[in-house]
Amino acid sequence: MFDGILSITIFLPVISAVIILFFLKNNNSIRYFANFTTGIVFILSLLMFLNYDTESSGFQMIDFFEAWIPFDYLRSSYIVGIDGLSAPLVLLTGILGFVSTLASFRVEKRVKEYHIWLLVLISSVFGVFVSLDLLLFFIFFEFELIPMYMLISIWGSGRPNYSAMKFVLFTLFGGALMLVAILSIYMSADVGTLIMVSIPELNIVGIPDLIQYSDLLVPASFIFLLFFIAFAIKLPSWPLHSWLPDAHTDAPTAVSVMLAGVLLKMAGYGLIRINIGFFQNTKGFTVYDVSIFISIIAAISVVYGGIITVRQTDMKRLIAFSSISHMGFVMLGVSAIGTSSSNTSIAGINGAALQMFTHGTITGLAFLMVGYTYERTHTRHIPHLGGLWHKIPLIAVFFFISGFASLGLPMLSGFVSEIMIFLSTFTIWPIATIISAFGVVLAAGYILWMIQRIFFGVKPPDEIFSDEIYNQIEDVKKIDLLPILLLTIPVFLVGIWPSFLTEIINLGVEGILR
């Protein structure tokens, strides 16, 4: 691939946002231009994924600009690159970015601003997954808040201001902790760099190697905790999850897709890249010591999220809560680090990384289908709905697929990552694993019950969802199948032939665990 492809991919959405800002006035041309951009970005991300050289592994497509912030007291460089861990997430961002603009065709309110913010959001998410410098990582991680705040509070429904503010405050709180952690690593005498990884080809020795023998400014366990809290909020993990249902429920469809699909994955990525990558062998502390707590939190998240999901009556809120449960599996996979057998750890963390990708596509699809249904019924309150199968069979079929994938049906992607995680963590944390595995039974309960109430039976009499609306409902148009298929194909592909992802992920995970 040509040089700079990664940087181009990151900044292309921002550049086109600027073009929209200054040059485009017509709503339709804005829409098409935004879709054109994200389409290109999707193709670029797919190309990068396919061109990742599995023979040589390591970091590839690196863009390195050493003197980004050249001051002695803050030596930060602009360095981006992808490895096996980030390559699938880059692809996921490419897919979901394209899907989110495609799903925004029916947004009529302040179209120009909407697309600008959406494009900025896509750029900043890309940045998080490819930054190899901690400060750069942090900047992207925090920058994403601005477009999210705007998108939820202006184009949201329900209580958008409340939800947007809650989202921002929770994440900022975590971000503040993370900044302290970053600075305390950087200022430790023996470290003095912000580069997150070692890259032998460029003679870069990164934090994971330096941190092992250094006396840190503050105890390593404390730094670990700061990072961990920041990511646990974002994941989100029990008991720091309460921002998520509100933000999801009130966000517009495309933003929900992005939020569930990729924004949550930033946390899982951080957990693996930083919490596991840095703290395997620091003085006086290793991640092995605390992995039991990680597994406990994971099990609680899975079951707690699952049990509460059962009671939700809002379609979107239901899927949001199920996300808490499913992201708990990522946490559970991460807890596989707590064993002396590196084989088991590798398999578990692979499962966690795969779960991020699969959850991204499955939940993205679920939110998309909820959005389409809501557009037609004008209510998301499940008891008001019913008997929609014969009215909107295509929506129903893909709703089904996302539902079954999310409850872990084999041959769909959710099963693969879940079984990988369970098989590896069971040897280490049998009880936590069994409790979490029960989350799969719960998932069958809430998903099937929701599907039954929305699509089966007959329409109940209702004022909001009146018979007139019901009779006028039409199925999705052909053009809407594009975003749907973009998400459905990976669900099937990973479910049937997981190796094409796991091979690449494994290279990344092995690189991190060494």
Place this chain on the structure above:
Amino acid sequence: MNFEFLSYLVILLPLSSFIINGLFIRKFFGSAAIYAGYITICSIFFSFIISLILLIQIIVNSEQFIFDPISWISISHLYISFGIILDNLTIVMMVVITSVSLLVQIYGLSYMHGDKSLNRYYTYMSLFTASMLGLVLSKNIVQLFVFWELVGVSSYMLIGFWMNRPSAANAAKKAFIMTRFGDFGFLFGILYLFSLNPAYLDINILYNAVNNGEISSYSASIISAGFLIGAIGKSAQFPLHTWLPDAMEGPTSVSALIHSATMVTAGIFLIARFFPLFDVSNIMIYVALIGAVTSVFAASMGLVADDIKKVLAYSTVSQLGYMMFALGIGAYAPAIFHLFTHAFFKACLFLGAGSIHHASGTFNMKYMGGMRKVMPITYITMMVSSLSLAGLFPLSGFWSKDEILAHAAHQENILGYVVLILGLIAAFMTAFYMFRAIFLVFHGDWKGGGESEKKDLIKNQQSVHPTVVKPHLEESPKFMIYPMLILAGLAIMIGFIVNPLIDLFFIEKHAFAHFITDNYEVFYGDKTKIYKAGGSPKFDLLIALISSIIAISGILLAYAIYIKPNRISIHKNISRGIIYKILNNKYYLDYLYEDVIIRKLFYKKLSGVLRWFDENTDNINVQISTMVTRFSRSILFLQNGQTQVYVYGMFIGILVLFLLFYLRGGLI
């Protein structure tokens, strides 16, 4: 011939018809969705032919095939591959699945005629058959689990096929979630097995390990217990049986397939597949007891059911209990033999029930009667299959049931006698309820069918189920009749032909039992083991006589109650009793599960309390933010933009500093 390709083809044919039907039929053929039926029938027919070819190959060359697996996931030590085991157990299952499925698909052409979603029906049916075939061919336990779940989901789709009916949607959901509980146990077994040694996921390696004594009895017990829970869920054994009677909400042809060859036999197959593992575990006794108790328990509910499909459903549960306890006492071959014979006559009975509904417009036996005159062929086939199910000489059910009971008697321990007695009680009940059904449906006077049921329901202000329709009394069309005739023919003689007492032309004595136990991988040619597992059973005349007498007395009792002219008054007397009430309410288990455990305990209490907790902890966040706002508001008056206030503040500040300086002699 390339047998590897052929055995993959057996699965791929119905799978491709699933894909073709699902993606293309509706689109290109529009209303002519009947093509989906032809495609499905063709693909399953070829699967059937291939199964026969493979069967002959295995019999003639007495060899078994194990094909190199394809890697599915391979990360460090986590290696999951998909391969094929084609041994004697598998090939028997394959023949049963493809033949019954083929006949059911042909039956469906007529039975489902005119349904708008015919393509959907055949799409699911193809997937159902394909996943069941995949299940029996699996070489890896995770692979088996994959198909196990796919069987579950396709049955979900089929049970809920008429999804506009709330009852169908409920039944489908119930079936999936109840079996999911079982799957949870199965998954636990897999996880435990994997933690012992990742390589054990491969079934052949597992067999070797068991044979070499690598797996302790303790570990084997834990794993088998997990697998047993899975089997209990899938094969509808007590206490996870409640989904099966409700599964009647699907089309009757679907029930025929679920109850005979696919779905419920998967649990029995699972135990048979891991028989060596169960054999070294300590839980065989529980397998036997659960099976025996279920066989009586389910049969007792069948005694009072008015819905003919419910009667048949309870008989399935009861017969699966038979297979289960046969496996539990180590009678491997008789269990599979019973699975084999049962598949044909049970499929025939269900197809017959569909045929009866076709004419009478109802499934409620109270509104039928005297139908033998209008549908003689259905009558004969139902009669034959019922006699076979009751275990009358010389029909096929007799041979398999007798072998199981003889095995129980030959155990010569308490467990053997307990299951023998329970088995005999179940046999009596079976004969009684089957002939109660036969007499109510085919004998006596016609009571108006769906029309009069509808009237009664409306009179009692109850909801009318959509299956209650106007009767049109005539024999069913030929596509429905021929499959029933073939199955009835099999119900007559297949039991004797495949497993005769004497050498029969080229079929040797006990051919089936030998064939099943001739499974090197399972028994390692261990003579005593093979003998115990039913390799060459002795025919026990005494047991045969006792069970026949019991079955005949059951039939006679049914005759006495339901054919005598005063039967209605007797029926009324029975229905006043408390036992009748308990049985009719299915021992209140549905009430316990759905109302008490799920609704009250789980939904209202646990889930409700947790949600309350969640919302209130979330309030803490809100409280914190309000506190911050309130605090900032309380000091807001300082920032009011009036210069004099700021000057006051400055003045006070300087004063404080001076005081500090003066009192302490310095700032610090």
